[in-house]
Amino acid sequence: MLLLFNPVYADYPTAPKFQLPTNQGVIDISQLQGKVIYIDFWASWCRPCKNSFPWMIAMKEKFKDLPFEIIAINLDKDKKLADEFIASQNINFPVAFDPQANVATLYGMEGMPSSFLIDPDGKLRIRYTGFWNKSKNEKEKAIYNLLNKIKP
Amino acid sequence: MYKIFLSLSLLLLSACTTVQPWDKDLLAKPSMALVPSEIDNALDEHIYFSKEASMGGQGVGGGGCGCN
């Protein structure tokens, strides 16, 4: 009954570069060039955002020996609320903080959560709006397909 | 009455700023729901329906965090 429409970028624009603080220092996306990157914008007040973490953790674990990175970018205005949630999960990827939504504005989004799949050349491939159980397999396949394009 | 409804809604639609998804933190709070307590609302509506000649009007709405 539901068609999920995840726009594929027609011309693969370059993913905006950024540096953001994490709880373990600064992360710079340009240092991850050559890998498949999944960026997820989330906030503690957004329930589907929080529901997506177990899946992201599972994906990072599944592809842990491959050139695949997840960066979760938090948009909470109150960092305490974000830290509370982070403490409740066993997150195996960096969580960056963008409380002024500067990076979020660069990427542009229509709803929360919004995730972006970036190929090893640093180009934006797909934007996902919302988190749906239905589309988990489709997303995993998209990650897998991009990983296959990387020459060993 | 239709004219009032139409002009008020058009006026508001034009006067509003587009709120970005990451700025919906306050709107996402349960206290900001259009009907924060459905049970209180339903019980009250039933009481007033039994004592007054008007009813309804509230309908369903949007708002909230705009997630999913």
Add this chain to the structure above:
Amino acid sequence: MRSTKKIRDKLTIASATLLQATSVTAAEAPEGAWNVNTAVLFYSENDGRVSAIEPVISATKETADGDIINYKAVFDSLTGATPTGALIANVEQTFTNPSGNGEYKIPAGELPLDDTFLDTRVALSGSWNTAIIDDYSRLILGGNLSKEFDYTSLGFSANFLRDFNNRNTTFSTAIGLSSDKIEPSGGIPTAFANMKTAKTGTNRDAADDSKTITDVMFGVTQVINRRTLMQFNLGFSESSGYMNDPYKIISVLDTNGDLTTALGVDDLPYVYENRPDSRSRQTFFWKTVHHLTEDVINVSYRYHTDDWGIDSHTIDFHYRYELGNGSYLQPHLRYYSQSAADFSVTSLTEAEAAAATSITYASADYRLSEFVTNTFGVKYAMPVGKTSEFSVRAEVISQVQNDALYPDLDSFIIQFGYDFYFDD
């Protein structure tokens, strides 16, 4: 996420409940668990009139697919008595029970009250809220059933919502249909027939009758800014069928203002009321929710008009005052005023009663007259553990009639609520 409510409330509580958390923070909510809201309301009126106890339970769950389902049950147990529409007299009055099997006497100077209609009521409702077409639209389907000894109501509703404008605007279109059947104690009385004395049976047409109600509602919800949300609704309702209250009567007075003595055999000086068999209503509703630094204001205005001549204005105001650590105090004010129905009367003259037919209309029901209702209440809520909430609410409702011949009404409510999550 959107809040859901069936577009009409009737005698039966028929509201589909909100997806996600209502008064409990969703932050800690276990995924896929049932959000259960329970409450018990105690209701009491002045002067030996109606008292009621109403327990409610409502359970909402989001499925793995993102559908939201809700089930709700309400029980109503009423005791006491309600005005029949007959006037206070300076003599003792005798009335026959609606069933025709007995009589009751009202002393001089007292308001005639009847307890026949009071009983137990059960109302069940369910709703299913699903994304449809794409993730910007939702369809909410609801059903409800309400039953008491003399009244059954069955209804369905469908509501379609679509988000626009980065989900800052939501348009909704809803339709509701309901079919009600009434089987009054003693059957359906003949319009304007006299109430008969107890031994001689009743002036009845049929055992039961029915009515149908169709509602349509258009709405727009608009995010004004980060702190403000507004909603506008335009509603249209058409009812058709038996709209009378079979237990309501009208005193017939002679030229001196006393109860008429020009009566037929076994007749009492009261006649049964009659209302039109159709009613066309329109409502305009506007709500604003605004977040201050910590607190939230929720205020709404409703205008109602119909072809019975009733116009009403409702202003409803809640102020949620955050006390910190998740508890809050919420004062509530409500102002309501309505004009009288075109056929609203306090009594009939002998001539009017004689000339009345099935297509003239008159009712002495205090609910159709001109009055103002003021409500003042306060609610206190506090979190229990990480995901539950306890609340208590008390309200005073004061209804003041414009015409002193109609009875004023004072009522008092106290409600206890407990919301929690249940993982199945």
